[in-house]
Amino acid sequence: MTFTRKSRFHYAWVILTAACVLSIVSRADSASFAVFIDPLVAKFGWKRGDISFAYALAFLAGMPAMVAMGWLGDHYGARKLMIGASFLISAGTVLLGTIKELWHFYLFYGLFVGSLGNAAFMVLLPVIVTRWFDRHMGVALGIYWAALGAGPVIFAPLFRWLIETRGWEGAFTVIGIVFGVVLLAFSALIRSSPHEKGLSAYGAEGSSREQRIPAASAAAPARLREVLTKRPVWLLTGVHHLGCAGHAIILAHVVSMATFRGVSGIEAAGVLSMIAGISVFSRFAFCVLTERLGGRAVLTMAVIGQSTSVLILLFANEAWMFYVFAVVFGICYGGEMVGFPIINRQLFGPTAPLSSIFSFEMLGASTGMALGGWLGGALFDVSGDYTWAILASAAIGYLGLPLALYLPRHRKSVVFGSKAVGTT
Numbered sequence: 408m409t410f411t412r413k414s415r416f417h418y419a420w421v422i423l424t425a426a427c428v429l430s431i432v433s434r435a436d437s438a439s440f441a442v443f444i445d446p447l448v449a450k451f452g453w454k455r456g457d458i459s460f461a462y463a464l465a466f467l468a469g470m471p472a473m474v475a476m477g478w479l480g481d482h483y484g485a486r487k488l489m490i491g492a493s494f495l496i497s498a499g500t501v502l503l504g505t506i507k508e509l510w511h512f513y514l515f516y517g518l519f520v521g522s523l524g525n526a527a528f529m530v531l532l533p534v535i536v537t538r539w540f541d542r543h544m545g546v547a548l549g550i551y552w553a554a555l556g557a558g559p560v561i562f563a564p565l566f567r568w569l570i571e572t573r574g575w576e577g578a579f580t581v582i583g584i585v586f587g588v589v590l591l592a593f594s595a596l597i598r599s600s601p602h603e604k605g606l607s608a609y610g611a612e613g614s615s616r617e618q619r620i621p622a623a624s625a626a627a628p629a630r631l632r633e634v635l636t637k638r639p640v641w642l643l644t645g646v647h648h649l650g651c652a653g654h655a656i657i658l659a660h661v662v663s664m665a666t667f668r669g670v671s672g673i674e675a676a677g678v679l680s681m682i683a684g685i686s687v688f689s690r691f692a693f694c695v696l697t698e699r700l701g702g703r704a705v706l707t708m709a710v711i712g713q714s715t716s717v718l719i720l721l722f723a724n725e726a727w728m729f730y731v732f733a734v735v736f737g738i739c740y741g742g743e744m745v746g747f748p749i750i751n752r753q754l755f756g757p758t759a760p761l762s763s764i765f766s767f768e769m770l771g772a773s774t775g776m777a778l779g780g781w782l783g784g785a786l787f788d789v790s791g792d793y794t795w796a797i798l799a800s801a802a803i804g805y806l807g808l809p810l811a812l813y814l815p816r817h818r819k820s821v822v823f824g825s826k827a828v829g830t831t
Contacts, residue, residue: 418598419539419609423547425596426532427554429489432589433496433528434555435562435582436503436520437465440780441662442567442676450575453509455663459784461513462659465521466777470770472526477766480599485531489594496524497587504579530769531599533748534762538600542610545698545749549691552745560684563662567676631763639754640764643747645810646706648771650743653804654713655779656796657720657736658682661729664793670726678729685737690745697746701753705746706811712739714804720797744772754815779803 440462447458479488499519506512533551540547569578601608634640661682665675697705716739719732751764779800786796 417609418604418606419547419601421596422539422598423536423550425593426536426551428593429528429590429597430532430551430555431558431561432586433492433525434558435566435586436496436500436516437462437525439558439563439566439679441659441679442563442570444660444663445666445672446570446575447512451509454784454788455660456781456784456788457509458512459659459781461517461521462655462780463777464513464517465525466773466775466780467522468518469522469526469529470773472523473530473766473769473773474763476526476530477760477763477769480527480531480534480762481760484599484603485527485535486594486597486599488527488531489597490591492524492527493587493590493594495519496590497583499524499583500586501580501583504576504583506575530766531762534765535597535599537748537752537761538757539608540610541608544752545695546691547609548745548749549694552690552694552741553687555690557683557687560680560687563676563679563683564673567672571672631760634755634759634764635767639815640767642810642814643702643750644768644771646710646771646807646814647744647747647768648775649803649807649810650710650713651772651775652779652782653717653775653800653807654736654740654743655776656783656800656803657717657740659780660783660787660793660796661720661733663787664720664797665723665726665729667793668724670729674726675729678726678733681730681733682737682740685734686741689738689741693742694745694749696742697749701816702746702750703811703814703816705742706814707808709739709742710804710807710811713743714801714808715739717797717801717804721794 444455444458447453448455476488496519499515502515502519503512506515533548536548536551537544566578566582569582573581598604658679662672662675662679665678666672670678693705693709713736716732716735719728719735723729723732747768748761748765751759751761751768755761755764782799783793783796786799787793789795
């Protein structure tokens, strides 16, 4: 099929579909980490804190990879990078079935899958979606993030079932091969921008761009060095770091929290699936709200909601209480992480090095995920239960509130141009 400027079917929808599939599959191992802990403890007798370090390692080792992927994506395009990442994720998942020592788990999960494999997809896909849509950008990115949130709904119980029925080795061999085929096929469809297909972004044809893109797009293109001198990018990075540290404690350990308090393994895995399922809808809604209300209002709501909802876990001792928590937490957790690509385009304009900007913000997110994933297990090993981990999650999240409130107030604030507006 040929897609022309006047075609009724725009290639942007192919990009969005491919991005959704890639986001679900590429993050499946990482999003389902919580269901790995108990089987690894039972199989090898490893400490939970030691197992959790693989979760931290995935994000720490991924930091330089994300910066590199952002720069390479801005300069050379995304498709080849994603094809290479597809091979790493597939091989790493298959090799997870062969582990005998703890360092094997660190290598195959922490490096192959969690960091090097995920980096290209995490940084490049949401930015690509914003480049392909002028109209309905919030809707498109909301669909993308909702798809990403659907991953644990599908894979957390699937991983648990496969591990219990086929064993650790058989489960990961099958999953790794299937992942490789799907990732390679859909990566081949990706184009970094409409220009690679001789198109303009969806919604740009036959109408005034100024009606759809915030005023920042009219300013001169921003260079990464110039962007990094401005306050908003560091405020956004800080919010992302603290928000991710707070919810990583929960995402990495909520299954173990539930089983520790007597909930069955399948029901406990369902808590993680419920969080992810609810976040599918909240991710979509918060993207639309970010486009309309701006980052300050939306991030403030999400930070307060996420940090407060965690306190429900202090009183949860039955399955239904964990599921109540999952609903409330899922709404707010889904909103904390999704609006950054939209906010970046609003503040810095569509011609800015958006992949590089987002990669720096993802550094904050990755250090937060690393800290939270490790801290939850370490606090359990020290105290013997999860009370301090729950309190730490709430406290860390609340620290992001003043940073969110200090962001520019208006959604069309201009950071670059002849005048700097909204940077205070």
